[in-house]
Amino acid sequence: MEDKTTLQPQNNSVNGTARKLLRFLRGMPFSFILLGFIIAACVAGSVIPQGGSAALYTQRYGASWGGLICWLQLDRVFTCWWFIALAALLCLNLILCSVSRFGAVRRAWKSAGEKTWGVWGSWLTHLGLLLMIVGFAAGQFLAREAVVYGIAGSTQPLGDTGLMVTIDKFEVALRPDNTVEQYTAALTIANAAGETQSGAASVNHPFDAFGYSFYQDSMGWANYVDIKKDGQLVKTDLICAGEYTFPDDQPSLALMFNKFYPDLIRQPDGSFATASPQLNNPYSLYSIYFDGSMVAMNLAEPGQPIPVHNYEFTMYDPVEYTLIVAKSDPTAWLVGVASAVLLAGLFLSFYVRPWEENRRKQHADESAPQLP
């Protein structure tokens, strides 16, 4: 049997500490501490380049500061464990605050002579913020993303989604001054069961199919490449800018397609640029690699042979490719709802029951019950 005379004070002490801790966790000072750290993290995350290599920070800030940045994970502030912990603690603070205030807000709402929705303003604002953080965090884990790129007519699998993406057509609409008005890709998406959905994806107008939204993300140029050995065609390939190709029997020899200039001009400082996106004077910048080392770099126009020993590379028929990003975010609706709740809460807080009016009434009658 427990000796209650000795245990009671200890229990009271434990309960008292727990109550104090709970009060602290749901209190405003705690939220201000968290928000202060979040502000500091945001400043660091916007000033320090994110996602770089350790070498980059050492080169930019010196060995000591670079090392400190990496150790504190300031090179990836918004995904590091302590930032996630801050967000989680803020959620805890919001939950405890909302739960503890719910009863008081409800009583105030019911006891008001005529129902005053404004008393819910602050509570709804906190709820909206909480839902927003939870929705965003859930989206980080549940959202799926896959990328596919290719020229018109190509069909490729969309990552491990089980979907096949066919790029039926890709168009770049230009204005008379050669600026881009819109990029549009006509797509056909097929699922594993053979069902298909077709539509167009352009910037600001994603195409939705099979639970994914397909975004027209970017574009570039691709070249067909013929590789000949001793005058005989041994391979035909299609490579996009930034990619390389090699003879299958000689993989140590490679041609890299660096950049494409549709309308090549030489600038006063000697550098190359393109005067327009039209194919008026097309040239491709390429590099030749042998055993991993670059041995040559030059410009070639379409159809111009590039001889390397007994091999010959020829780039021709430059064509635009499109890069499509497919995204699925099952929690986006939650963030939408959270935004609406947050806005409703702010509006109620500021304009339906103005606090100043309440305060004025309280000053007029100090005995009036205080609304939460």
Added chain:
Amino acid sequence: MQTNPLLSSLESVAFMAALVLYLICAALYFIYAGTRKEWAGKAAWWVLLAGFLIHTVRIAVRGINAGRLPMTNQYEFASAFAWGIALCFLIFVKKFKFDALGVFVAPLIFLVIGYASMQSREIHSLMPALQSTWLGFHVSMAIIGYGGFGVAFGVSLAYVLRGKLGGLSHRVPEEKTLDLIIYRAVALGFLFLTMCMITGAIWAKRAWGSYWSWDPKETWSLVTWIIYAIFLHLRLRRGLTGRKAAVFAIVGFLCVIFTYVGVNTLLSGLHSYR
């Protein structure tokens, strides 16, 4: 981009006229503050109203000439920012009968439109990502929000400098009223900043598939939002008023200015539209 030269000239004239009128308005408010001459205060009000109307015409003309909402580069946004402060100023002056507020806000309007005058006024075609209806909502919300914060800044300055204004002191409302105006202006700014961030997120989701990407502008908007959220919490729950609240609102506006000018010029990201 092909534009109508007549409309371009009209826009330039309207812009310069608004700039000059805001300058005259600021000068008149200083005369009002220094000499206690009533006519200067009244004239300043009318000059500011005239500047605001001409400024509105300029924005409309540029919009017609560009064939879009003229709020997409530094020049256009700075001009609209000044317009937003002027609009909020006119509303708050009428609502709270605080004419002397112009002494603090008119120079700010002039500074912001002056900043706009230093930017390139060339009309460019919009890149595809900017061709969205949400852009209009997003930027409009920012303009009103920043305008509200600008007015709060001006009133806060009036509060902080209250004892050092000499003859102007008797034209400044009592501390409680100043405090209330600061709160009202911050509340307006906060609501619209929230809407700005939400509409921006909706737009980003449509354009890039991600409603939040920790772009420097987004991040600093969040910092600004948190600072004003703390201000509102302290005021509503802890009774933060008086000089401390005014200093807080000034710090908040410095954050707004950094979010607008500093981020665009010092940090690169999705919002770096020069």
